[in-house]
Amino acid sequence: MKTLSPHLIRTVAAAGLILAAGVSSAAAAMSATAVTDLNVRAGPGPQYPIVALAARGSTTVLEGCIEGSLWCRVNVGGVSGWAYARYLAADQSGSTVVISERRAELGVPVVTYEATGSTVATPAEPLELIGPVEEVDAITPPAAVGTYITSNPVDPVYLDGEVVLGATLPNTVAVRPIPDYNYEYVMVNGQPVLVEPSTRRIVYIYR
Numbered sequence: 001m002k003t004l005s006p007h008l009i010r011t012v013a014a015a016g017l018i019l020a021a022g023v024s025s026a027a028a029a030m031s032a033t034a035v036t037d038l039n040v041r042a043g044p045g046p047q048y049p050i051v052a053l054a055a056r057g058s059t060t061v062l063e064g065c066i067e068g069s070l071w072c073r074v075n076v077g078g079v080s081g082w083a084y085a086r087y088l089a090a091d092q093s094g095s096t097v098v099i100s101e102r103r104a105e106l107g108v109p110v111v112t113y114e115a116t117g118s119t120v121a122t123p124a125e126p127l128e129l130i131g132p133v134e135e136v137d138a139i140t141p142p143a144a145v146g147t148y149i150t151s152n153p154v155d156p157v158y159l160d161g162e163v164v165l166g167a168t169l170p171n172t173v174a175v176r177p178i179p180d181y182n183y184e185y186v187m188v189n190g191q192p193v194l195v196e197p198s199t200r201r202i203v204y205i206y207r
Contacts, residue, residue, distance in 0.1 A: 030108065032062040032074065032088040032099055036164045037205075040081035044071030044113050046158050046189035052079040053207070062088065062099070064111035070100050070161075073111050082113075084162040127170045129161035129188075129202075136166045136203050139183070141194060146206065148178055149185050149192050156187040163191050169200045 034054035041048040044066055054060050054076045060083070065072035070085045085100035092102060099108065157173050169175070175184040175195050183194040183203060194204035 030062040030090065030106070031059050032072075032090050033096075034058050034060065034083070035087050035089050035098075036166070038083055038087045038164065039162055040074060040076050040079065040083050042081060043115065044069060044073075044082040046160065046162065048082070049190070051081045052076045054083060060088070062090070062108065064109035065099070065103060066113060067110045071113075072099060072108070073113075087162060087164060127159050127172065129159050129163070129167040129169065136196075136201055139194070139203050141181075141183070141204055145178060145181055145183075145194075149206070152176070154185070154187050156190060158189055163189050163193060163202065163205055165202055165205065167202050169195060169202070171200070175200075 034056055037056050038054045039050045040052040040054055040060075042051050054074070058076070061075040063073040063075060063080070065085055071082050072085050072088060074081065074083045074088070085103070086098065088099040089096050090099055090102075090106055091097075092106060097106070099106065154176055159170070159173070161167065169186070169188070173186060173188075175186045175197075177184050182197075184197055185192055185194055187193075188202075192206040193202045195201065196203050
């Protein structure tokens with residue numbers, strides 16, 4: 001029977017440590033589910049451009065959240081970006097919980113963000129899209145509506161949170177009527193949306 005040399009033993013041990021570290025790192029990765037079609041942005045805020053979309057029910061890798069913020073860094077299909085924690089859910093002992101409500105219990109890592117380049121500034125205390133998100137009847141606007149919105153642009157409004165179906169606009173946000181159509185429109189966080197006048201809920205998002 002051959003005896004392993006000390007050099008070979010050290011090599012095998014080192015490989016074992018590397019493998020164990022890899023397993024530990026993989027096990028530490030957290031997953032989160034998008035509870036609605038959710039924008040993933042280049043930075044932690046509604047003023048940053050959209051880099052990906054997490055479809056409703058899809059799973060993302062949750063890399064961590066900023067301390068004292070509702071923005072979390074996620075990875076969707078290999079694209080790393082930032083998503084709003086109110087619309088991310090995770091499993092906790094067999095129950096589905098919202099990330100923003102159970103961060104401490106879930107042990108979500110804390111991450112930081114350092115801004116680079118120029119971005120669109122938001123107000124010091126921006127208004128927030130009101131939740132929780134409610135189910136809304138899906139609508140399919142005619143092409144003429146999209147053409148009208150493009151031909152009649154409005155100044156963008158930046159609201160804390162994210163543009164999702166069912167979210168409600170604050171009463172102070174002005175919306176624009178569309179001729180011969182039941183819905184109104186406004187540009188929120190860089191995206192044109194259709195709004196139901198009676199409830200002020202977002203019923204369609206132009207992506």
